[in-house]
Amino acid sequence: MPSEPATAxxxxxxxxxxxxxxxxxxxxxxxxxxxEEKSAELYTLGKIHxxxxxxxxxxxxxxxxxxxxxxxxxxxxxxxEHGHALVRGIPAGAVMAEMYGKANGCSRGRxxxxxxxxxxxxxxxGNAIVxxxxxxxxxxxxxxxxxxxxxxxxxxxxDGAVAEGEFHESLNLAALWKLPVLFLCENxxxxxGTAIERHQSRTDIHAKAAGYGIPAEVxxxxxxxxxxxxxxxxxxxxxxxxxxxxxxxxxxxxxxxxYDAELYRTKAEVEQWKKRDPITSFVVWLRERQWLxxxxxxxxxxxxxxxxxxxxxxxxxxxxxxxxxxxxxxxTPVPS
Amino acid sequence: xxxxxxxxxxxxxxxxxLADSRVFLMGEDVGRYGGSYAxxxxxxxxxxxxRIRDTPLSESTFLGAGIGAALGGMRPIVEVMxxxxxxxxxxxxxxxxxxxxxxxxxxxxxPLVVRMASGGGRQLAAQHSHxxxxxxxxxxxxxxxAPATVADARGMLLAALKEPDPVFIFEHAMLYPLEGELDxxxxxxxxxxxxxxxxxRDVSLITYGGSLxxxxxxxxxxxxxxxxxxxxxxxxxxxxxxxxxxxSVAHTHRALVVDEGWRTCSLAGEISAQIMEGxxxxxxxxxxxxxxxxxxxxxxxxxxQAALPQPEKIVASVREMFDRxx
Numbered sequence: 001m002p003s004e005p006a007t008a009x010x011x012x013x014x015x016x017x018x019x020x021x022x023x024x025x026x027x028x029x030x031x032x033x034x035x036e037e038k039s040a041e042l043y044t045l046g047k048i049h050x051x052x053x054x055x056x057x058x059x060x061x062x063x064x065x066x067x068x069x070x071x072x073x074x075x076x077x078x079x080x081e082h083g084h085a086l087v088r089g090i091p092a093g094a095v096m097a098e099m100y101g102k103a104n105g106c107s108r109g110r111x112x113x114x115x116x117x118x119x120x121x122x123x124x125x126g127n128a129i130v131x132x133x134x135x136x137x138x139x140x141x142x143x144x145x146x147x148x149x150x151x152x153x154x155x156x157x158x159d160g161a162v163a164e165g166e167f168h169e170s171l172n173l174a175a176l177w178k179l180p181v182l183f184l185c186e187n188x189x190x191x192x193g194t195a196i197e198r199h200q201s202r203t204d205i206h207a208k209a210a211g212y213g214i215p216a217e218v219x220x221x222x223x224x225x226x227x228x229x230x231x232x233x234x235x236x237x238x239x240x241x242x243x244x245x246x247x248x249x250x251x252x253x254x255x256x257x258x259y260d261a262e263l264y265r266t267k268a269e270v271e272q273w274k275k276r277d278p279i280t281s282f283v284v285w286l287r288e289r290q291w292l293x294x295x296x297x298x299x300x301x302x303x304x305x306x307x308x309x310x311x312x313x314x315x316x317x318x319x320x321x322x323x324x325x326x327x328x329x330x331x332t333p334v335p336s
Numbered sequence: 337x338x339x340x341x342x343x344x345x346x347x348x349x350x351x352x353x354l355a356d357s358r359v360f361l362m363g364e365d366v367g368r369y370g371g372s373y374a375x376x377x378x379x380x381x382x383x384x385x386x387r388i389r390d391t392p393l394s395e396s397t398f399l400g401a402g403i404g405a406a407l408g409g410m411r412p413i414v415e416v417m418x419x420x421x422x423x424x425x426x427x428x429x430x431x432x433x434x435x436x437x438x439x440x441x442x443x444x445x446x447p448l449v450v451r452m453a454s455g456g457g458r459q460l461a462a463q464h465s466h467x468x469x470x471x472x473x474x475x476x477x478x479x480x481x482a483p484a485t486v487a488d489a490r491g492m493l494l495a496a497l498k499e500p501d502p503v504f505i506f507e508h509a510m511l512y513p514l515e516g517e518l519d520x521x522x523x524x525x526x527x528x529x530x531x532x533x534x535x536x537r538d539v540s541l542i543t544y545g546g547s548l549x550x551x552x553x554x555x556x557x558x559x560x561x562x563x564x565x566x567x568x569x570x571x572x573x574x575x576x577x578x579x580x581x582x583x584s585v586a587h588t589h590r591a592l593v594v595d596e597g598w599r600t601c602s603l604a605g606e607i608s609a610q611i612m613e614g615x616x617x618x619x620x621x622x623x624x625x626x627x628x629x630x631x632x633x634x635x636x637x638x639x640x641q642a643a644l645p646q647p648e649k650i651v652a653s654v655r656e657m658f659d660r661x662x
Contacts, residue, residue, distance in 0.1 A: 139400060
């Protein structure tokens, strides 16, 4: 048994580690927020085109959940995936360059905002067909099971996906074959502009998993620590040899995409949710514990700002893919 | 050795499972039932339920799971019971299997093989009888094969498993009992080339899959009338081996495309356009087509037969070509 002073040292060390970890979570959330604010600005300036779906308001889900995963685990994400890509460690420059459509983007400019890929980080893309990623996740998990690898495939989708047939088929198949899939529903209350009460006969999404015998839990998606805790338990459960279902209740502060006039919800509702801003509330929590001073926050903000500036420079400086290469990467080159 | 098309598929499945531990088969009733066309009979007993996987009736998800498993390092073979059911999985085909490589900037390959039965002739009516190969052949990012012979039924499946990209194999359901010669020691066939199944000098009959036999029958009839038809089996529907087709047309000067798909927006239309683009000045007559009638397949046998390409229609179409254009 360690002596009393030794115990105190260990406690102090573990407290310091916890603080470092918590500040890391905060920085990740702030990075997503500032990166996306910049993206919206660049969109209005005509630097980014196509669809741009912002994650602002939902940051605690990606940050909490992805911190529970290992480098070996796989991620299948949706078209609202900038945050997940950044937390997974895809360099902000490669993500920004992808949105510019540049050849130094993480999908060489072939994917754009909705299709960020980095297979070296086992990030199997933003999928822009609602529900379309679930079968892929089931298959990745099947490959792991057949090859006796102890990995998790985390599959993200929104409440809108719950109405798709592929959602039900995938839950059934993952449960039937006991596959290591973590189903993670980011329930932001809207399938694009249709409120959940208007698209689900039963709005309690995690309860649907019970119909397939999949253990499920609902967590406050505005609380990064709660999400991380729940995701760690979920990952443990998946390692036990069966799928797990986590529903994170969250809210999108910004429009669905840059074209959305938001006719389907009230400003009052948005303001109500903004009071539960995951970053602001985590800052309050950290300050209460005296883990975050003004100086610490300023330091995080300035390092994030520098990272975003560097990301934009990287994208600006990136080359365009030559048009001669238009049809490259449709098929895999076969050595002759 | 003499065997059937069905047995040739089965022997390819078995050899693939024996040769590569990453290969597994999944689909509706491939295991205990033995496959709805009996192509996998006995494989569950030999290879066990991990590798011969009966799936729920969830076409989109088991095809998508095939894509995921391919991304995860496996070599899945997915069987879809019939082409009409595969419509339920088109999301995964078009939006994932075909697109993932390009959409990711070349980071992934999807070595997936999907087999399915297609075609009419068994009085299975409007939801089990169509030839929708062209829907697939339209999509860049995948390859589409249509084995028409016993040797190709085996060889093309084994060759498809060596491809790094998704391959869709259409087995015409009327061909399963077809008997033919099979050399099991033969190496993998070249799946990129069309085959001249019957040489001829007067007209090129260009076809694939279940219509090959009908074209050969028609060619024999035409021969007795003094017209020697060259019969080309396309084998691969994407990519199309147009050099072989154009070479044939260059010496026959006439082309008839026989395709069991509906005529409008058919593969026959595409091939016809490509002959026009690449061989217009070789032609002595407009390119002709024999396709299925524009009707959901009727049940009654006489109506179904009337809807499908037949040797008589092929012969008549060739005669008309000569009558009208000399």
